[in-house]
Amino acid sequence: MPDVEVPRPTALCALSTHLQLLRDASRRSKWLSALCWLLAFGMLFGHTLLQDIRQQRQAFHETASLLRQSADRALRDSLRLQKQVQEIAAAAPQNNQLQIRELAQATAPSQPQLYFIGYQPLISQPERKRFEQQQTRALGKPYRIQDYLHDQNNSWRNPAAWRVAPARSRYLPLSMAEPGLASPDWREMGLDLLDDSVLGASIHQALGHMQAISPTLRLYNGEPGVALFQTVYRVEPPSPVPMVRIEQSAGLVMQILYLKPLLALPDAAAERYTVQLLRRDGETPAALPLARERLASGLAEWLPTLQRQDSLPGLPYDLLLSRQLCFERATWGEAALCGLFALLPAYLLWLALALLEQQRRARERSQDDIYREREYASVALRSIGDAVISIDTQQIIQYLNPAAEMLLDLPAAQALQRRLQQVAPLHYEFSRQPVRDPVEQAVATLQVVYLAQNCYLKRRGGEKLLVEGSVSPLLGRNGQLIGTVLTFRDTAPIRRRMLAALEASETRLRQHEMELARVARINTMGEMASGIAHEINQPLSAIMSYCQAALSLLEDDETDMAMLRRALTSSVNQADRAGRIIHRLREFVTRKNQQLVPLQLNQAVHNALSLLDYELHDHDIHIEQNFAHELPLVYADTIQLEQVVLNLARNAVEAMEQTRPWGRLSITTRKQGDRVQLIIGDNGCGIPPDTLDRIFDPFFSTKPNGMGLGLAICQTAIEAFGGKLIAGNKPGSGAEFIIDLPCAASCVAAPSGVEA
Numbered sequence: 001m002p003d004v005e006v007p008r009p010t011a012l013c014a015l016s017t018h019l020q021l022l023r024d025a026s027r028r029s030k031w032l033s034a035l036c037w038l039l040a041f042g043m044l045f046g047h048t049l050l051q052d053i054r055q056q057r058q059a060f061h062e063t064a065s066l067l068r069q070s071a072d073r074a075l076r077d078s079l080r081l082q083k084q085v086q087e088i089a090a091a092a093p094q095n096n097q098l099q100i101r102e103l104a105q106a107t108a109p110s111q112p113q114l115y116f117i118g119y120q121p122l123i124s125q126p127e128r129k130r131f132e133q134q135q136t137r138a139l140g141k142p143y144r145i146q147d148y149l150h151d152q153n154n155s156w157r158n159p160a161a162w163r164v165a166p167a168r169s170r171y172l173p174l175s176m177a178e179p180g181l182a183s184p185d186w187r188e189m190g191l192d193l194l195d196d197s198v199l200g201a202s203i204h205q206a207l208g209h210m211q212a213i214s215p216t217l218r219l220y221n222g223e224p225g226v227a228l229f230q231t232v233y234r235v236e237p238p239s240p241v242p243m244v245r246i247e248q249s250a251g252l253v254m255q256i257l258y259l260k261p262l263l264a265l266p267d268a269a270a271e272r273y274t275v276q277l278l279r280r281d282g283e284t285p286a287a288l289p290l291a292r293e294r295l296a297s298g299l300a301e302w303l304p305t306l307q308r309q310d311s312l313p314g315l316p317y318d319l320l321l322s323r324q325l326c327f328e329r330a331t332w333g334e335a336a337l338c339g340l341f342a343l344l345p346a347y348l349l350w351l352a353l354a355l356l357e358q359q360r361r362a363r364e365r366s367q368d369d370i371y372r373e374r375e376y377a378s379v380a381l382r383s384i385g386d387a388v389i390s391i392d393t394q395q396i397i398q399y400l401n402p403a404a405e406m407l408l409d410l411p412a413a414q415a416l417q418r419r420l421q422q423v424a425p426l427h428y429e430f431s432r433q434p435v436r437d438p439v440e441q442a443v444a445t446l447q448v449v450y451l452a453q454n455c456y457l458k459r460r461g462g463e464k465l466l467v468e469g470s471v472s473p474l475l476g477r478n479g480q481l482i483g484t485v486l487t488f489r490d491t492a493p494i495r496r497r498m499l500a501a502l503e504a505s506e507t508r509l510r511q512h513e514m515e516l517a518r519v520a521r522i523n524t525m526g527e528m529a530s531g532i533a534h535e536i537n538q539p540l541s542a543i544m545s546y547c548q549a550a551l552s553l554l555e556d557d558e559t560d561m562a563m564l565r566r567a568l569t570s571s572v573n574q575a576d577r578a579g580r581i582i583h584r585l586r587e588f589v590t591r592k593n594q595q596l597v598p599l600q601l602n603q604a605v606h607n608a609l610s611l612l613d614y615e616l617h618d619h620d621i622h623i624e625q626n627f628a629h630e631l632p633l634v635y636a637d638t639i640q641l642e643q644v645v646l647n648l649a650r651n652a653v654e655a656m657e658q659t660r661p662w663g664r665l666s667i668t669t670r671k672q673g674d675r676v677q678l679i680i681g682d683n684g685c686g687i688p689p690d691t692l693d694r695i696f697d698p699f700f701s702t703k704p705n706g707m708g709l710g711l712a713i714c715q716t717a718i719e720a721f722g723g724k725l726i727a728g729n730k731p732g733s734g735a736e737f738i739i740d741l742p743c744a745a746s747c748v749a750a751p752s753g754v755e756a
Contacts, residue, residue: 021354029353036349040342048334049327056325057306063269064308064321074113074262075314078255081107081117082230085253089119089232097138097176104178112261115225118176119232120193121251125167132190135175139189145173146190150197155218156188165192172203172252182220193254199227206231207249208242213316216279217256224277224290226315228255260290263319276320280311303327374399385489390474392483395420395439407467407490409459420486427464429454442471442484451488466491538650539578545614546571567614574611580639596721598633598744599641601676602669608645609667615653621663628670632743636721644714644725648680648737651710654703655684655735674743675723681736686729695727 081103088099096119104117123131128145135143149161165171172194181188193199199214206212206229214227230253231245238245263275275290303325310319381388387404391397397415405412408424415423420439428435438449450470457465469488476482550567553559609623616623649665656663668679687695687702694700698712711727718725723741730736 021358022350024358025350025354026357029350029357032353033346033350037339037342037346040345041339044338044341045335048338052327053303053325056323060273060306060321060323061308063265063273064310067263067265067275067321068310068319071263071312071319074111075312077107077111078113078228078257079314081111081114082228082253082255085117085119085255086230086232089251089253090236100176101178108179112264113257113259114179115219115256115258116177116179116181117253117255118174118178119251120172120175120254122194122249123171123173125169125171128171131173131175135173135190139186144190145171145192147192147195155220156191157183157218157220159187162187165195168192168195170194174254188220202227203229203252204246206252207246210238210245213314216259216277219256219258224259225256226259228257229253230255263290272323274322276322278309278318278320280316280318386469386487387489389420389424389486390483391420391439391486393443393481397423398483407459407465407488408457409461409463424457424486426451427456427458428452429456438471439484439486442473443481446473446475446481448472457488536578536581538646539574539581542574542611542615543571543578545618546574549614570611570614577611577639577643581643595637596635597638598635599638601631601634601678601741602627604636604638604641605645605667605669605678608642608649611646612649612653615650616665619653619657619663621653621656621665624664624666626666626668631669631671631676634676634721634741635744636741637717640717641721644717644739645678645680647710647714648739652680652682652684652735655686656682657684659684671743672740676741676743678739678741679736680739681730681734683730683732683734686733686735687727689729692727692729696725 084103085100088096088103092099100117100119104114108114123145132143132145145165147163147165148156149163151158151161171192174189174191174193177186177189180186193203196203198217202212202214210231212229214229217225217227219225231249232251232253233245233248234250235248238248259277263277265273265275277290305322305324307320307322310321311317312319381399381401384401385403387407388399388401389397389404390399397418397420400408400412400415404424405415408415410423426438435452438451442449448470451468453468455467457467459465467488468491469486472485472487473481474483474485546567550564550571553564553567605627615621649667652665653663656665664683666679666681668681670677670679691700691702695702696711696715711725715725718739718741721741723739726738726740728736728738
């Protein structure tokens, strides 16, 4: 019979069939497709909005970084100019006007933030008349030392508020302003800065501490500004005592800066950002606006506002930059394009659901036919007492009779279409030789394979079921293998009880393991209690010492109230320190982050040593301090660093108890490259050489009653800061501990804050 060619459907017929398939889809499928379109459109359009907001955030952070860098660069230029003028004034205190004028005129074009700069000398009362005459000749108009009566604004614009300054011991008149003042009559010339209510406090601070910064000023043209002061002294170096330094001062360099040019935004971004200055010391109650963005309207008002606050090094201000997010890219055209692209997944979902429904209807018809055939076979197997499980060539269960359901304790609905190993896995008790899977053996040999005598099944509840039976191959009409049939029966109820007893023994073993774990936790708690006792022992000992000293003072006939107050205050400080130590130990146990902050090492050492005053005096120990000036800052936890210094110093005090005629505790700080070192030494007995390499081991101690945790905790704390703790012996006698810490990144060297 010749082959009959089946005609291929035309494109129009295929399109009609496709549309009919879509129309036959259920209402639920159509609603799901519409929901898919809404979700796809929302995701696409939301992605567009997120990209828009992300780009605005990126532009905001880039602008903030550029503004911060520009402000830092301009401030560095101003400080460099201040330093140059100070050097000129220090070299020639009397004849420096020409050099300063030339320097200011040459620098002014490149520094738009400069209002004026000049060297203002200190004038005594006998020099006042000669100085006023000299300035009158230099300015070409009358010059008088004056005072200004300020109102609520920090400005000097009211002509009626000027008064001739009364007689005083010293004056600091405004005598130089280069390249000039904004006021046309230069009325501010002659203002006694030392007695001015706005600038006087900052000037007194500059005379005693070399430099200072004024509060916010309102300049003549209404612009906000700030003044920088640098003191010039008659002797170098000046005295470390502030009151003596004030008497040694010859004058100061005063520079006034415009704040707006210092923090100017690019022209393209001027209307998009708001720039404000916040005084860190809280002197200015409200923010100082420098630039204001154009207000958004419409839906953009519901978008969040971006803000970033940065500190300005060298100025007592925080820079607050803000921007209102808006819709820049989200247009109606992009919304329509997103809706068009969202149609594709909605159409594909509609088509897939329609095909699934068509296949489901066809599968239901086929399952009806198969059900009738299986019903005939199941009726024949229900009366059999043995369990029967039929599986295919992939060991997927196709049928099991009620006896199998009862023995496996598993309904047929949960067993069908699952692998035999998942429902009825075969195991072998006390098998010394590997046993081949009987199902695989029956498939390979096409013969009946009997189960071994020690074979058992594990039921769903975990109960072991000892069985006997066989596995028979199931062949098709053409002799091909189409599956296997497993038959089995329960044979050993007594052995099941024995297995239950064995499981009870295993349960007792697990309980014993849990008890051992509990004992291990108790031991860990004991170690933690030892660590807490070691850390808290030192503050408690100090509290006891101070309280005993207070009781001794109270027994005196004439009680020294200052010493009594000092002892009680020290006791309170030690109690507070003990509370903070417990707080830090709790944070350590809960694995919280350390509170690392940039701090001055000299100040931390000074705080720790102040807690040892009573012990040093009681043991007759002399302290030698050699603090390096202008050390870089280091990043550390303040409490932990002070605790390490206190522990090492107390160890040194204990090592010098037998030293005669007296003990010497030496404290030295220094800078070594990019690191800062603290050296604590004593003239005690030193560390035995044979124990030097074990000195930081936990629970190792050279003291009779020591727990061996102090130095281990100190080393752990210093290493957490990125540093090292080194122990050794000094030449001659005594021990020496070196704390080596890295300098904080981008930090500025600061005065030590500790008087040697």
